[in-house]
Amino acid sequence: MVMIMNNLDNIIKEVDEQIIKDKRFEYIDIVEEYYSNLVIESFKKEQLSMSDLYGTTGYGYGDVGRDKIDRIFANVLDSESAIARSQFISGTHALTVTFFGLLRPGDTLLSITGKPYDTLDEVIGIRDNPSSLKSFGINFDYIDLKDNEFDLEKIEKYLKSHKVKVIEIQRSRGYADRQAISINDLKNVVTFIKRIDKNVIIIVDNCYCEMTDIKTPISVGCDIMVGSLIKNLGGGIASNGAYVAGRKELVDLVAERLTVPGQGAEVGPSIDMNKQILMGLYMAPSVVASSIKTNIFASLLLEKLGYKTNPNYKHARSDIVLAITFNDKNKLIKFVEGIQEYSAIDNYIKPIPSDMPGYSDKIIMASGSFTQGSSIEISCDGPIREPYIAFLQGGLTYQYGRLAVINAVKKVLNEER
DSSP, X not given: OHHHHHTHHHHHHHHHHHHHHHTTTHHHHHHHHHHHHHHHHXXXXXXXXXXXXXXXXXXXTTOHHHHHHHHHHHHHTTOSEEEEETTOOSHHHHHHHHHHHHOOTTOEEEESSXXXXXXXXXXXXSSOOTTSTGGGTOEEEEOOOBTTBOOHHHHHHHHHHSOOSEEEEEOSXXXXXSOOOOHHHHHHHHHHHHHHOTTOEEEEEOTTTTTSSSSOTGGGTOSEEEEEXXXXXXXXXXXXXXXXXXXXXHHHHHHHHHSOTTTGGGOOOOTTHHHHHHHXXXXXXXXXXXXXXXXXXXXXXXXXXXXXXXXXXXXXXSSSEEEEEOSOHHHHHHHHHHHHHTSSSSTTSOOOOBOOTTOSSOEEXXXXXXXXXXXXXXXXXXXXXXXXXXXXXXXXXXXXXHHXXXXXXXXXXXXXX
């Protein structure tokens, strides 16, 4: 390992040369240009003005800027309607509000990408909680992916033997060692499901996946989608919030669960968030492109050093997350420490595995971000459980992301010496 450490600069040079030779960034640049144009055209369509940047207080009546933001998000996400609000505290909160907005006692929620992300365990009732969906008499079941693909046979059998109100699809991997769901795979499974039951509502947890492809989940037939603004679409600028987008009647139900029945999206003060949300969306195409480039650089570098990455270097990206399998607790910890050392904020602090709300395992997390918990800036986290996988996300710029990855790799190599 000493030899590898001494030769690291040459390995990095090989990685850079191979990325250029393979034109691995070419499609990323195409998608970035597409969304940059779409965002600016949406701003022009709504005739954004300086007065739209200043928020309201109290009830939020007549918040023209907030309402324009909703329409801009709907246009960018190819949806009939959208709400993008600071009243959502996270993607998990937005999903929770969406579930409670659409499901009623006796209804069934089915996940077809396996068990959802850990923070939804108590929301659904997988772990007991008196405020869960289960406590309201809402049923839940899930079908695992099969070799990284939807298990169509089991899905068909389940839908023909159960009345399912809502199907949930989690595109990104969470803490599972699987691939993200591509837009093409999403399109195929939606078409398959709708042939069996055209009335089932398909929700997509789109966190980490926005602007990775020219089409959105709504473009390929999904009914409603949810995402966080401290991830892709916040562009590293929005300090909190989330969005829900899709069919108008469904978004309206979610809005009435977020606020008050009968008032819905017409209330909710934006305070000082309008400028942050708009600037974040404006920067998002560039930031997401940088995050994916960081992901690709990291995957090739780590593969050359003998580690398994998912997705691997050649695989198309459908989210900004890279899973790196270390099979060693100490190497996982050292990699996360290395990312923290090259973060913007609190880079002098050493992350340690800790208990966190919503998780059953201890979590180690590097997120030295301007916004607490922001995954899009540069972050890395993972549960302390075998096979000890680090989940790398973000990079506000490719250069900052690249520097952090190189430092994290050096920490791992020093651990091996």
